[in-house]
Amino acid sequence: MTQSLVTSAIPFEAKKADLVEAKLKEFRPQLFGKEGLIRTALRDQEVHFMSITVVRGDVGEPTYLVFEMSVDGEPQHAFDTIGTKLTTFVTQILSVAGIGSKGSLSLLLGSHHVRTGQGLFDVPGLDFCGTPGMTVRRIKREYLLAREIRSYFDDNPAAGTPLETVERVRAFVKANAELAPLLDAEPFPRLAAEEPSGLDVGFILSLAFQGLLKFFWPALCLLGLFVIGATIAAGLTQGFTVGLIAFFLSTIVAAVAVLAIVVSVYLGLRRLEAANTPVDTLVDPDVMAALTEAENLKDTQQNHLAGISIMQVGLLRGMTLRIAFWVIGQMATKRFRPGFLGDISTIHYARWLRLPKTNKLLFFSNYGGSWESYLEDFITKASHGLTAAWSNTVGFPRTENLFFKGAVDGDRFKRWARRQQQPTWFWYSAYPHLTTARIRTNAAIRQGLGSVSTEDEAAAWLGLFGSKVRPATLIETFEVQTLLYGGLSKHPCAKCLAIKLSDDTKQACAWLKSIEDQISFGDQPPADKVLIFALTADGLRRLGLPSDAGDAFPTAFRLGMGAPGRANLLADTGDDQAGQWLWGGPGNAIDATLLLYADTETTLTSYAQDLTSGINASGGRVIHRVTPTPLPQPKPGETAAQMVREPFGFADGISQPIIKGTRRWMRQSDATHAVEPGEFLLGYPDTRGFFPPSPQIPAAMDPGNLLPLADPRHSRGAFQPDFGTGGAAAARDLGRNGTFLVIRQLAQYVDVFNAYVEDAAKRYAHHPAVPDRLDPALLPEWFGAKMVGRWKDGSSLVRYPHRPATAKQEENGFRPDNEFLPGAEDPLGERCPLGAHIRRSNPRDSLAPGSKDELSIVNRHRILRVGRAFDASGASDPEEEKPGLLFMCLNADIERQFEFIQQTWATAWQFHGLENEVDPITGRGGGMGRLTIPSPRGPLNLTGIKDFVRMRGGAYLFMPSRSAVRFLARLERVTDAETPPAREGHIHDERTLLSTKD
DSSP states (O other), X not given: OOEEEEEEEEEEOGGGHHHHHHHHHHTGGGGSSTTOHHXXXXXXXXXXXXXXXXXXXXXXXXXXXXXXXXXXXXXXXXXXXXXXXXXXXHHHHHHHHTOOOSSOHHHHHHHTBOOEESSTTSXXXXXXXXXXXXXXXXXXXHHXXXXXXXXXXXXXXXXSSHHHHHHHHHHHHHTOTTTGGGGSOOOOOOOBSSOOOOOOHHHHHHHHHHHHHHHSXXXXXXXXXXXXXXXXXXXXXXXXXXXXXXXXXXXXXHHHHHHHHHHHHHXXXXXXXXXXXXXXXXXXXXXXXXXXXXXXXXXXXXXXXXXXXXXXXXXXXXXXXXXXXXXXXXXXXXXXXXXXXXXXXXXXEEEEEEOTTSSEEXXXXXXXXXHHHHHHHHHHHSHHHHHHHHTTBTTOOOEETTTEEGGGSXXXXXXXXXXXXXXXXXXXXXXXXXXXXXXXXXXXXXXXXXXXXXXXXXXXXXXXXXXXXXXXXXXXGGGSBGXXXXXXXXXXXXXXXXXXXXXXXXXXXXXXHHXXXXXXXXXXXXXXXXXXXXXXXXXXXXXXXXXXXXXXXXXXXXXXXXXXXXXXXXXXXXXXXXXXXXXXXXXXXXXXXXXXXXSSHHHHHHHHHHHHXXXXXXXXXXXXXXXXXXXXXXXXXXXXXXXOBOTTSOXXXXXXXXXXXXHHHHXXXXXXXXXXXXXXXXXXXXXXXXXXXXOEEOGGGOTTOOSOBSSOTTTTTBSSOOOSSOOTTSOEESSTTOEEEEEEEEEEXXXXXXXXXXXXXXXXXXXXXXXXXXXXXXXXXXXXXXXXXXXXXXXXXXXXXXSOGGGGSOSTTOOOOOOOOHHHHOTTOSSSOTTSHHHHHOOTTTTSTTOHHHHHHXXXXXXXXXXXXXXXXXXXXXXOOOOEEEEEEEESOTIIXXXXXXXXXXXXXXXXXXXXXXXXXXXOOTTOEEEEEOOTTOOEEEEEEOOOEEEXXXXXXXXXXXXXHHHHHTHHHHHTTTSOXXXXXXXXXXXXXXXXXX
């Protein structure tokens, strides 16, 4: 329905102005409260707002009684409503003013209707509506709906899943005959959360061209006639060629003339701005008292502002006022969000107009909140527009180029605004208790109640009751498995079960459903035990996920770690090849892993037995077990997590990326290590602001609506949830809040490593590269530190090149340094060699010293390590009865993160310009490995580095979200009798096919 802002200005004698204002004030009680007679008369008449204001004229000008109305429908409806519903009251006002009428009151108002426009010969004006398309009836009905739902929640708290709660609310509304029709949603404009688009060059040029045509068309017409006349005259008298020359020359003259006109207007404006004298006086105390009396009425959330300013003299100011109104209107139409004036969202309606036959510029506005907050919004969010409009009036703070400065001078602008203001005694609002934000929220509540169909939509809808739209970067904490939030140091005992699921899809799904509630989600794990669950691509098939849905997962995950195509990439060759693995290889592939964490050995053992029994009972089996060594625990009186060491004796888990939005990020937001959630979780923006691809499934596969929408338009990038598109048939996101887990069981030859560094200490004891100040007893550890990049206590070689940080202090309470930048602090590698383990696995700024861009690029390849060390008995490895590391890491993109580190950094022979070197710790040199240790006296070439680590098993797994686990556990209902169980031959064939394409 059309909304109209209507102004009617009726002249009367100035001497009666005080009497008229007194009469308006007399009617004030009738405008508010349920029993107010005027309020009762206007109820249900489709009038949003109405005010009556006295505008006093200067000498030689009439004084006006100005009616300002915002109504649904055409302007005539406003006049008819006043003429039929307010006759008694308005007639009394007109009588006091001495205004007579030969016809009806409606005709009188219509005859003094002020029609505004933005053309050269229109009455200058500008209208703004903060709730476009919203009728009074709709606003009130949606308020009633929202109020009743809130009352329902008071007595019936949300329970179960979000969608179940919404269904109960729907049933409640449907049972109410008055509310039931509101289940049919009405359109509501989608509000983007991003700031309005700026003034890009294209838009500015477009505005300039359109403005030239709109405001300078008389000059353009005259110059056009000049060009035509000159061309025709020359052509008729001198021939075609001369006529053509005349055309080009006259066009150039006309263009110069247009430019001269524009420049003269601009220079004239600058002269007027320089000549303007700002008035800085305070408002009269009596007027100020009246203004404060008229504002902030009890039981209202709105205020009305009536501003009356005096225009500066001259035609030029009349033109610049029109230009200002037109530019603001163009911005509101083409750049601002619906219902927003720039970033201001609190205005119900606003209108500027120049009162005909006077020097008065009027401004009327109905807004939410206080006068102070309203003006602050103008100053900080829309100062350019205010300056452009009011800079044409007397006493305004000094401006520059029409749009600049002026209102930015906040304190002076507020003084000026108060001096222009007039108390509004006669003011009506159809819904004085509502702000624009509440109106929008109520509309979204109604829209969503009738249309939401998925759990994430339902959660967004519930957020309308006291919350806000979830930012795209805000992690849905309780949807994410607990392992993402840390290594669970308060659960020192752990076990990894690599399992094979039943060939029967129903049994496999039933087993998953049986442990569904035991899997830990969120950053507050249970105190006694934690369960983490992840699936391989084979496991997804065994649960019944169709092959076309499985194909949506990344290639590396689908192929698996043990596929032939990954061997060279990961350097899993020789005795590291998958055929010799204990688990995860071609003959012993797994479907899933369960990671168990517990506070005591007793709890862990009991829990592992229970889970193993459940796996066996469901037709599955445990293929392999790894039991990490319990973590060291704080001593009595200590609270900090204890330092963890890997089997070679070095402190482990020091340098980790910090995911924005997690508790760790809130505690230590080191920019060097901070990364966006999308680098580790699917469904979130990455460092570059993009949403990485996530596996999707069709809506038909999710009849329970358990999964979030693949494209959550309802909330992503929205200022307020928008449920207009509906998600019933939209694709679902199986990956959101999930991540990929890499597990590698690594045996470590501790005796070989120790023997090698002891031998190196003897061989190179007198080498010039060995520092003179180095304690000889530290020489073996020094060589080990050069290979790792840190001393055994975790302190970095970059900051502590000659001895570990704890050499002269107690290790208790020591926290290894991690803020160093090797590229900037050690560009030559003389402290930490360029080929050292930590410099390869996380180069930081090494490849471009001091570059923030390089740090950002490197962070795109970071992994979140969550592994634990094990001793020989915990490896379950009869061939290699050695300690080692159950390496585990999380990443959103296996190829870009884990595999990139392995291939491009750790095992690259020419990393950082080196020659024939690989990672000295994890690389497989076969006794031919080497490490260059630079020094001011020349390099020390550490040669003959042996193999210290052997790969014994591993897998690529998908760690699903809470919603995805629920979906997968119920998958057999959808795929029953449609998808046959995964066949080993089929899986092998697909791996072979994909590996040839890799």
